[in-house]
Amino acid sequence: MFKPNASFSYLAFVAASLAAAALLVAQPAIAQGTAQQKLNPAQSEVGFQFKQMGVPVDGKFTKFDAQVSFDAAKLATSKVNFTVDIASATLGDKATDAELPKATWFNTAKFPQATFASSSIKALGAGKFEVAGKLSIKGVAQDVVVPVTMTQAGAGAAAVTTAIGTFPMKRLTYKIGEGEWADTSMVADPVQVKFKLALTGIGKL
Secondary structure (H helix, E strand, C coil): CCCCCHHHHHHHHHHHHHHHHHHHHCCCCCCCCCCCCEECHHHCEEEEEEEECCEEEEEEECCEEEEEECCCCCHHHCEEEEEEEHHHEECCCHHHHHHCCCCCCCCCCCCCEEEEEEEEEEEEECCEEEEEEEEEECCEEEEEEEEEEEEEECCHHHCEEEEEEEEEEEHHHHCCCCHHHHCCCCECCEEEEEEEEEEECCCCC
């Protein structure tokens, strides 16, 4: 029978990543008549941080994708969808990573992906946006609001739009760490999701 150990606090951290992935998706996508908007995974990151016995622990997801349709002048019709391969979660420890797919944590056999689908995108000015949508992890869907800051570098087809943000989530809301792991004395419930998303094909903000 598997016995809990400190390395599992990382599992909680993984939950945050999922949220992080959702956040990244919240970036604006392509406007009609412009080049196809794409995510550049090699320049993008989806990570998370949680506390294990009061000590911050970091993790990340290595496989994720985004479908965007964004026009800064038409936010009402802009949309973002983000998908994360939960089995790609890593905390940098092989033994711990091997436990993440199990039913107590992510149950990847039944829920292989975490998703985020935007419902609205609001401009706050100075390259800042507020993306509202539904985050689904392990069969649980919750409304979330993700703050995103976007910057652009380069021009024309070579222009790259970078979206970054951080938002909070709670692992227990999504049943990440069930049974004995629902006890937060070792692995904290709050998780911070962090992301950096590199996109091409997006028009001027």
